[in-house]
Amino acid sequence: xxxxxxxxxxxxxxxxxxxxxxxxxxxxxxxxxxxxxxxxxxxxxxxxxxxxxxxxxxxxxxxxxxxxxxxxxxxxxxxxxxxxxxxxxxxxxxxxxxxxxxxxxxxxxxxxxxxxxxxxxxxxxxxxxxxxxxxxxxxxxxxxxxxxxxxxxxxxxxxxxxxxxxxxxxxxxxxxxxxxxxxxxxxxxxxxxxxxxxxxxxxxxxxxxxxxxxxxxxxxxxxxxxxxxxxxxxxxxxxxxxxxxxxxxxxxxxxxxxxxxxxxxxxxxxxxxxxxxxxxxxxxxxxxxxxxxxxxxxxxxxxxxxxxxxxxxxxxxxxxxxxxxxxxxxxxxxxxxxxxxxxxxxxxxxxxxxxxx
Amino acid sequence: xxxxxxxxxxxxxxxxxxxxxxxxxxxxxxxxxxxxxxxxxxxxxxxxxxxxxxxxxxxxxxxxxxxxxxxxxxxxxxxxxxxxxxxxxxxxxxxxxxxxxxxxxxxxxxxxxxxxxxxxxxxxxxxxxxxxxxxxxxxxxxxxxxxxxxxxxxxxxxxxxxxxxxxxxxxxxxxxxxxxxxxxxxxxxxxxxxxxxxxxxxxxxxxxxxxxxxxxxxxxxxxxxxxxxxxxxxxxxxxxxxxxxxxxxxxxxxxxxxxxxxxxxxxxxxxxxxxxxxxxxxxxxx
Amino acid sequence: xxxxxxxxxxxxxxxxxxxxxxxxxxxxxxxxxxxxxxxxxxxxxxxxxxxxxxxxxxxxxxxxxxxxxxxxxxxxxxxxxxxxxxxxxxxxxxxxxxxxxxxxxxxxxxxxxxxxxxxxxxxxxxxxxxxxxxxxxxxxxxxxxxxxxxxxxxxxxxxxxxxxxxxxxxxxxxxxxxxxxxxxxxxxxxxxxxxxxxxxxxxxxxxxxxxxxxxxxxxxxxxxxxxxxxxxxxxxxxxxxxxxxxxxxxxxxxxxxxxxxxxxxxxxxxxxxxxxxxxxxxxxxxxxxxxxxxxxxxxxxxxxxxxxxxxxxxxxxxxxxxxxxxxxxxxxxxx
Ligand SMILES: Nc1ncnc2c1ncn2[C@@H]1O[C@H](COP(=O)(O)OP(=O)(O)O)[C@@H](O)[C@H]1O
Ligand code: SF4
Ligand SMILES: [Mg+2]
Numbered sequence: 001x002x003x004x005x006x007x008x009x010x011x012x013x014x015x016x017x018x019x020x021x022x023x024x025x026x027x028x029x030x031x032x033x034x035x036x037x038x039x040x041x042x043x044x045x046x047x048x049x050x051x052x053x054x055x056x057x058x059x060x061x062x063x064x065x066x067x068x069x070x071x072x073x074x075x076x077x078x079x080x081x082x083x084x085x086x087x088x089x090x091x092x093x094x095x096x097x098x099x100x101x102x103x104x105x106x107x108x109x110x111x112x113x114x115x116x117x118x119x120x121x122x123x124x125x126x127x128x129x130x131x132x133x134x135x136x137x138x139x140x141x142x143x144x145x146x147x148x149x150x151x152x153x154x155x156x157x158x159x160x161x162x163x164x165x166x167x168x169x170x171x172x173x174x175x176x177x178x179x180x181x182x183x184x185x186x187x188x189x190x191x192x193x194x195x196x197x198x199x200x201x202x203x204x205x206x207x208x209x210x211x212x213x214x215x216x217x218x219x220x221x222x223x224x225x226x227x228x229x230x231x232x233x234x235x236x237x238x239x240x241x242x243x244x245x246x247x248x249x250x251x252x253x254x255x256x257x258x259x260x261x262x263x264x265x266x267x268x269x270x271x272x273x274x275x276x277x278x279x280x281x282x283x284x285x286x287x288x289x290x291x292x293x294x295x296x297x298x299x300x301x302x303x304x305x306x307x308x309x310x311x312x313x314x315x316x317x318x319x320x321x322x323x324x325x326x327x328x329x330x331x332x333x334x335x336x337x338x339x340x341x342x343x344x345x346x347x348x349x350x351x352x353x354x355x356x357x
Numbered sequence: 358x359x360x361x362x363x364x365x366x367x368x369x370x371x372x373x374x375x376x377x378x379x380x381x382x383x384x385x386x387x388x389x390x391x392x393x394x395x396x397x398x399x400x401x402x403x404x405x406x407x408x409x410x411x412x413x414x415x416x417x418x419x420x421x422x423x424x425x426x427x428x429x430x431x432x433x434x435x436x437x438x439x440x441x442x443x444x445x446x447x448x449x450x451x452x453x454x455x456x457x458x459x460x461x462x463x464x465x466x467x468x469x470x471x472x473x474x475x476x477x478x479x480x481x482x483x484x485x486x487x488x489x490x491x492x493x494x495x496x497x498x499x500x501x502x503x504x505x506x507x508x509x510x511x512x513x514x515x516x517x518x519x520x521x522x523x524x525x526x527x528x529x530x531x532x533x534x535x536x537x538x539x540x541x542x543x544x545x546x547x548x549x550x551x552x553x554x555x556x557x558x559x560x561x562x563x564x565x566x567x568x569x570x571x572x573x574x575x576x577x578x579x580x581x582x583x584x585x586x587x588x589x590x591x592x593x594x595x596x597x598x599x600x601x602x603x604x605x606x607x608x609x610x611x612x613x614x615x616x617x618x619x620x621x622x623x624x625x626x627x628x629x630x631x632x633x634x635x636x637x638x639x640x641x642x643x
Numbered sequence: 644x645x646x647x648x649x650x651x652x653x654x655x656x657x658x659x660x661x662x663x664x665x666x667x668x669x670x671x672x673x674x675x676x677x678x679x680x681x682x683x684x685x686x687x688x689x690x691x692x693x694x695x696x697x698x699x700x701x702x703x704x705x706x707x708x709x710x711x712x713x714x715x716x717x718x719x720x721x722x723x724x725x726x727x728x729x730x731x732x733x734x735x736x737x738x739x740x741x742x743x744x745x746x747x748x749x750x751x752x753x754x755x756x757x758x759x760x761x762x763x764x765x766x767x768x769x770x771x772x773x774x775x776x777x778x779x780x781x782x783x784x785x786x787x788x789x790x791x792x793x794x795x796x797x798x799x800x801x802x803x804x805x806x807x808x809x810x811x812x813x814x815x816x817x818x819x820x821x822x823x824x825x826x827x828x829x830x831x832x833x834x835x836x837x838x839x840x841x842x843x844x845x846x847x848x849x850x851x852x853x854x855x856x857x858x859x860x861x862x863x864x865x866x867x868x869x870x871x872x873x874x875x876x877x878x879x880x881x882x883x884x885x886x887x888x889x890x891x892x893x894x895x896x897x898x899x900x901x902x903x904x905x906x907x908x909x910x911x912x913x914x915x916x917x918x919x920x921x922x923x924x925x926x927x928x929x930x931x932x933x934x935x936x937x938x939x940x941x942x943x944x945x946x947x948x949x950x951x952x953x954x955x956x957x958x959x960x961x962x963x964x965x966x967x968x969x970x971x972x973x974x975x976x977x978x
Contacts (some may be wrong), residue, residue: 073881105884113882118875121894123901123972133883203883213882373779474656478663481954483916486934487668490946493938494671570788574920577790578935593791600794601802611791618786625781 011176015024019086020243021047021211026083027057028062028069037311039065040267041319042335047211051067052237054258054275056251056290062267063247064114064195067215070245072100088210110204112214112233116196116221120188126199127184130206131156134164137207141351165208174236175202194225201233211243211330218253230257251290255279260344263287266309266319273345283308283347317347367631374627380620388436395434397427410603420605423595428606431587438588439617442503442572443565449507450564451514455557458518459545463526473519476512484509485571492580499582502575506568517560517601521553554633559625566621573614589614646969653965654940657958659740661951662714668950669710717951723800723944725937732948736930741823743922745931749912751847752911759903761857762864763896768846769869777861784858789917800847808844809925813837817928848925852917856910867899874898908938913920913955915953 028040031066039062055063068074070085085092089097092104105111106153113119137157140163145154145315172180186196188196197217204212218226232255237244248254253276254261262272263286271284282288309315309322317334321327328351336348359387368374387394396418405425413420419428454476461472491505525531525637534544575581575591589610596606694703704712716723723733765777801809808814812825818837821828826845829838871877872895882891920929926932930949937945 019807068882071882073878090763101884101886103884107884111882113875114877115875119879121876121880121898123897132885132889137883138887373782444685474660477656478660478667481660481664482949482950482952483912483919483957485916485919486950486953489935489938490668490950491671493941530716543696566786569788573788574790577788578920578923590788590790593788593794597794599796604798607791607794607798611788611795614791615783615786618788619783622782622786626778639666 007072012285018049019046020049020051021045021245022086022089023066023070024084024086026066026069026085027081028065028074029079029081030075031077031079032312035312038151038267038314039078039311040069041233041314043264043267043269044338045262045269045272049210050238050241050338051259052234053247054254054261055245055247055264056254056261057249057264059088059249061264063249064215065267066264067213067245067247069109069113070213071105072097073105092351102136106133107207108209109211109213110137110207110209110219112197112200112204112212114216114219116193116200119200121284122188125185125187126191127186129188130168130184130199130203131161131164133271134168134206135161138164138167139208140164160347168202171202171206172199172309175232177202193221194229197221197225198232201229201236205236205240205242208240209242211245212237213245213247216249217246217248218327219248219250224248226253227256233257251252263290266314267311268319268348270320270349271347273341273347274343277343277345281341281345283341283345283352284349285324285326285351288353326353359448364631368627369407371627371630373623374630377620377623377625377627380616384436384440384617384620387433388440391430391433391437391513392492395427395430397430408424410599410606414603419609420603422592422606423603424597426587428592428609431592432589432609435587435589435592435610435613436617438499438582438586439572439614442499442506443569443621445570446503446506446510446568447561451557451561452541453507454511454556455518456512457511458515459549461515462519462522463541463549465523465526469519472515476515476519479509479512480516485574488571488575489578489580494576497580497583499588501585502572502581505575506571509538510568511565513564514557514560517556518553518629521556523550524550525552548617557627559632562625562628566618566625569614569618569621646966649969650962653958653962657955660958662953664954665713665717665947665951666710668947669713670706693746695969701791701853713947722948722951725945725948726942727937727945729942732944735945736948736952738823739928739930739933741820742927743918743931745824745826746845746848746852746922746927747911747918748930749845750852750856750914751910751915753849753859754854756861757853758857758860759864759896760902762861763868763891765861765865766868766872767891774865777865781858784854784861787854788849789855790920790924793847793921796847796851797924807847808840810844810924812841812844812927814840814844848921851925852914852921855917856913858908859906859913860903863903864899867902868895870902871895871898871928901968904967904971905964907967908957908964911960912957915957 011129023043023045025109026040026043027038030037030039036191043062043066045053045055045066057063065074065078068078068094069080070087072079080093087093087104087109092100095104120126124132126246138160140160145157168184169180172183177183177195177198183199190201200217204214217233220227221229233244233246236242244257246254246257251261258275260272260274261278262285263270265286271278271282271287273281273283276285279291282291309319315331318324318331318336321331324331330350336350338346338348339352340346358406370563406420408425411421411425412425414493419432422428422431457472457507461467461469461476463469488505491508492501495501495504529549534548541568571583573588573590573593576588577594579591581591581592584590592610593607596603596610599606713723714837720733722736723729725732725735728735735778761777765774768774798810800807815819818825818828821831825841826838829835829841868891877895880894881887917931917932919935920931921927922929922932923935930952934949934953936942
């Protein structure tokens with residue numbers, strides 16, 4: 001209480017190279033009219049401090065579900081059946097909902113949405129929405145401030161408000177908003193799509209988080225703007241040492257921004273590697289097919305033969321086997337274990353593709 | 358296209374819609390079988406001064422009124438009046454409102470606009486204000502109540518159908534029919550009308566409930582069926598001067614109105630969910 | 644600019660709509676079997692006296708002529724003279740308007756203050772017991788005959804328990820009006836004993852009037868909130884850990900209210916319609932009861948005056964609703 005400006009979680013700041021986020025054998029099912037859909041089935045994912053991790057997979061493979069699980073905002077019909085999410089050494093599933101909302105979401109883990117159009121409330125000025133976020137999530141917020149019902153009616157302390165306002169202007173400058181002073185008074189619809197996504201990046205960085213989850217942040221934008229936004233995100237994250245979980249269905253986009261890439265197929269991760277290794281030495285048949293379908297960066301991953309499996313009764317064993325040319329008996333029986341190829345390159349396949357070194 | 362059987366099954370599956378349907382079936386049964394069910398069918402219109410204002414008992418389930426008539430029996434016979442008014446008035450409003458809505462929605466020209474404006478005029482004051490004026494002018498009778506209610510309710514159907522038809526006009530299947538040279542009357546009757554049927558059915562159910570409420574208000578104000586008729590609204594107004602002693606004489610007819618209107622509203626809600634998920638639950642149909 | 648254009652169009656349409664309304668009621672009210680002039684002149688009046696009165700009132704001229712005369716009169720802001728109170732209809736209505744306004748506003752406050760929170764709760768607990776219960780209650784609220792509810796409340800709270808007065812606006816003779824709103828007048832005079840009395844008289848009619856409106860508000864709010872909850876900004880705020888209560892009661896509610904506001908016109912219609920019947924039951928000296936008496940007495944001028952009055956008020960309310968909507972939703976983007 002003596003120090004109003006100290007970080008709530010100062011002691012937890014991880015040093016570069018440490019594991020920051022570890023998703024361990026995560027299984028999530030959705031209850032649907034047709035039955036239980038096993039949308040995530042034993043997903044593993046590790047992000048180190050300061051690292052930008054790309055999570056790549058076709059639409060519907062469960063990227064958003066994974067992001068929502070980490071954030072603890074799964075839909076009402078979803079259930080995490082098994083697995084753990086470790087964040088900076090803490091088991092997020094063991095945290096009470098209230099602490100998750102207060103100390104993790106928007107604070108240590110922030111979020112950049114896919115849809116910068118709909119993700120602003122159209123009736124409130126950008127300034128009002130930014131202030132609301134900072135009222136609850138500012139790094140200058142004292143640990144004991146505004147809690148429970150009292151916090152609901154609590155004022156935004158004057159001194160912190162002023163410091164936050166300054167931080168906001170600086171951040172708007174960092175994301176290259178043309179006129180930071182005039183920005184606050186405007187309504188969301190007065191900004192272009194690219195500007196709105198810059199604002200979203202600003203909002204995600206303002207609380208000084210350890211991890212930013214960016215769920216397809218450029219999918220809704222013009223191709224010409226995508227590259228600028230990615231560059232900006234990468235530069236800001238790197239300069240602040242913030243880790244990023246970047247989901248996309250576009251390998252070209254992932255190539256531009258990521259340090260490492262994890263490929264997910266139908267709710268299971270299949271290969272994970274540093275970006276150079278990933279493009280130079282792909283091992284998993286699915287990864288290879290993805291790369292083959294990508295004559296040049298920027299192209300979407302659509303033209304892969306076969307259908308994405310139904311998740312209500314998914315294929316047994318390796319979920320890719322119905323579409324895999326190399327599939328054998330064992331592939332249909334049991335999910336392949338993770339094989340390490342060194343240098344942080346892991347693959348889950350019984351018959352990995354031989355690629356010349 | 359869902360079949361009638363699917364719709365019926367879904368309706369019955371929704372507890373509140375099923376309850377609504379049950380109430381309405383019961384109402385119809387009661388209206389038809391009133392002479393058989395009534396415990397004192399003879400005492401509905403006759404005076405029976407010895408048994409005046411008796412509280413509910415085994416002989417008189419809901420007690421007796423100021424004339425000594427059995428309230429239970431009167432309510433059963435009153436169901437006939439209620440049902441007649443609702444069916445005829447809403448039916449007439451449908452006959453007037455739907456064609457006008459079809460025409461005004463289909464013809465985007467001055468005619469459509471003019472028809473719409475005429476319906477607006479009727480909506481410029483609450484329905485009951487016009488209905489009171491009309492039934493007072495024409496004199497208290499069931500026929501005049503029906504006339505007043507249908508003359509004031511049709512614009513709701515016009516508005517509804519108009520909006521639906523406007524939205525439909527640019528659907529591919531309609532434009533294709535126009536391009537193929539199908540005669541207009543065929544397009545309207547065979548393609549447009551079936552497509553707007555769902556909201557019309559929903560509105561009809563809710564309109565029945567609303568019409569019963571308005572009709573009973575007219576009866577209460579002395580503008581409905583003349584005295585001996587066991588009209589529920591009038592029964593309540595007649596019971597007024599014997600409050601608080603003869604409380605039963607006001608209680609039962611009010612509950613009857615409540616139950617029946619509730620039935621139509623629940624059914625309307627259920628139909629809305631099954632037939633027309635686009636319409637938001639919440640429009641009370643006024 | 645957009646709002647100015649909106650006002651212009653609406654006002655331009657109001658005049659012909661009212662003219663049409665007047666024509667309809669005019670025609671209807673002239674087909675009367677009874678002869679109000681004879682009634683007015685009294686039983687002892689001779690034929691000649693009746694004819695004279697008829698001429699004086701202009702009722703001997705052809706119908707279209709009378710209608711045109713009436714339009715001219717309306718254009719001058721004159722609603723005519725009531726045959727029964729023998730006062731200008733405008734004065735009668737103005738004198739009685741505060742009573743109706745006080746009642747309607749009280750009912751509106753009740754309906755909105757209770758209906759919006761209940762609607763939000765119903766949406767949050769969608770398809771759970773709370774929602775089902777609220778749904779049944781709101782359907783029931785729309786199924787009650789208001790005059791019967793009024794009687795039952797009178798029976799229970801006024802006659803049986805004797806907690807509240809049976810009818811009227813105030814005990815004894817009405818005090819000389821300042822604003823005509825008894826609540827405000829009592830406060831202005833600092834007469835808190837009278838304020839209590841006025842409130843006691845207001846409760847039963849206001850509750851009766853509020854019930855169907857309340858049910859409507861609950862249903863619209865529920866629908867609006869459910870729709871808004873689906874929108875991406877709700878997911879975004881959740882993902883950023885904004886307190887859940889704040890998301891619902893500040894952001895979601897604000898967006899749903901935009902669509903709820905459009906229904907205020909409808910709500911007002913329900914209240915105005917209810918006032919005619921409820922004022923009669925509670926002997927509430929407002930314009931609703933006035934209209935009903937006028938209709939019973941075949942008081943042309945008063946009936947016409949009330950209809951035009953109601954049409955104008957209704958038109959203005961709808962105009963205000965449209966403006967409010969345009970202001971609340973700067974770009975037509977809310978739920
Ligand atoms: N609330 C839900 N209820 C049922 N199924 C859902 C729900 N949300 C997502 N799904 C299903 O989960 C799968 C993964 O969805 P998602 O995580 O959004 O994929 P991605 O983000 O990779 O496109 C899809 O098949 C989708 O249909
Ligand atoms: S495990 Fe078998 S089926 Fe799966 S990708 Fe490897 S080879 Fe193909
Ligand atoms: Mg997604």
